[in-house]
Amino acid sequence: MSNPPLVPPIKCQGIKTKLVKEIANLAGELPEGRWIEPFCGSCVVALNIQPKRALLCDSNIHIIQLYKDIQAKLLSPISIKEYLKEQGEQLRIIGEAYFYEVRNRFNTKPNSFDFLFLNRSCFNGVMRFNRFGKFNVPFCRKPDRFSPAYITKIVNQVQTISRVITVSNWEFKVADFKETLAMTRPDDIVYADPPYAGRHVDYFNSWSEQDETDLAKMLSQLPCRFILSTWHSNEFRTNQKIEKNWASNKFHVFTMAHYYHVGATEELRHPMLEALITNFAYHYVADRSEEQQQSLFVEQQRAHYTSV
Numbered sequence: 600m601s602n603p604p605l606v607p608p609i610k611c612q613g614i615k616t617k618l619v620k621e622i623a624n625l626a627g628e629l630p631e632g633r634w635i636e637p638f639c640g641s642c643v644v645a646l647n648i649q650p651k652r653a654l655l656c657d658s659n660i661h662i663i664q665l666y667k668d669i670q671a672k673l674l675s676p677i678s679i680k681e682y683l684k685e686q687g688e689q690l691r692i693i694g695e696a697y698f699y700e701v702r703n704r705f706n707t708k709p710n711s712f713d714f715l716f717l718n719r720s721c722f723n724g725v726m727r728f729n730r731f732g733k734f735n736v737p738f739c740r741k742p743d744r745f746s747p748a749y750i751t752k753i754v755n756q757v758q759t760i761s762r763v764i765t766v767s768n769w770e771f772k773v774a775d776f777k778e779t780l781a782m783t784r785p786d787d788i789v790y791a792d793p794p795y796a797g798r799h800v801d802y803f804n805s806w807s808e809q810d811e812t813d814l815a816k817m818l819s820q821l822p823c824r825f826i827l828s829t830w831h832s833n834e835f836r837t838n839q840k841i842e843k844n845w846a847s848n849k850f851h852v853f854t855m856a857h858y859y860h861v862g863a864t865e866e867l868r869h870p871m872l873e874a875l876i877t878n879f880a881y882h883y884v885a886d887r888s889e890e891q892q893q894s895l896f897v898e899q900q901r902a903h904y905t906s907v
């Protein structure tokens with residue numbers, strides 16, 4: 600795995616760039632089957648783990664279309680560079696109004712180029728759609744957003760994921776998590792990173808109590824290994840669902856402090872203890888470096904949740 604982690608071309612809430620190393624360590628050697636993500640988001644985890652075979656799904660049609668377009672080379676490093684140079688220049692000359700012109704264009708007839716433009720020039724790099732499925736994040740208020748250096752950075756990010764996709768057998772699919780989990784086989788491994796209930800709610804990203812319950816039920820009955828990301832606690836509260844859904848000793852709960860940079864409110868920016876929950880025990884592997892061994896999440900003792 601690359602250090603620092605490889606960065607994908609799009610940003611989204613809850614992006615796990617800072618956790619990929621821990622997720623990779625916990626996953627250990629990948630099984631013969633597929634790396635499956637029912638909530639792939641930016642795809643940063645797959646990009647860094649680089650499984651040979653993967654099924655990467657999300658309910659957000661724009662994310663999946665972007666990666667399908669990169670895979671089909673309809674969006675390439677060369678074409679995105681040309682596009683961003685031209686559109687970035689318009690933004691520089693016309694200013695804020697141009698951002699909204701692109702946003703209207705995208706909301707009328709979505710395409711991956713405009714999606715990337717909006718994602719990389721909207722306020723705080725968040726991804727939010729209103730109840731009609733329209734992108735509604737305002738402008739970041741920087742007309743010269745697409746400087747040559749910034750364009751190069753994005754082009755390199757497209758190039759990196761494009762290279763990885765080209766040498767791998769990855770399938771991208773718009774799917775609800777239930778559909779994705781129903782496709783698992785014993786030799787697969789699942790990494791599930793659902794929205795955190797009540798935190799980022801939008802058209803593609805609403806998450807109910809029922810979803811949480813259904814996900815826990817389906818994961819606990821999977822025929823293969825899984826790793827679930829969730830929040831453990833912050834200074835205000837503790838995630839009661841961990842105790843409720845994962846109390847059995849068939850499951851393992853690991854935690855690690857993680858700081859959220861993306862968030863509309865002050866509460867979302869508070870330090871948060873992240874949890875990774877698995878249905879397999881973490882085993883010491885001799886060829887992991889000292890640093891890798893030490894950076895692992897701390898496994899929590901159930902019932903009273905103190906670190907071991």
Ligand SMILES: C[S@@+](CC[C@H](N)C(=O)[O-])C[C@H]1O[C@@H](n2cnc3c(N)ncnc32)[C@H](O)[C@@H]1O
Pocket residue numbers: 611612613614615616637638639640641642643644656657658659774775776777792793794795803804805806
């Ligand atoms: C926390 S984000 C995943 C972040 C991702 N692991 C990353 O590092 O970029 C959750 C994702 O779940 C997707 N999602 C929300 N509800 C879903 C559902 N019912 N089925 C499938 N995907 C869903 C959202 O569109 C969002 O991309």
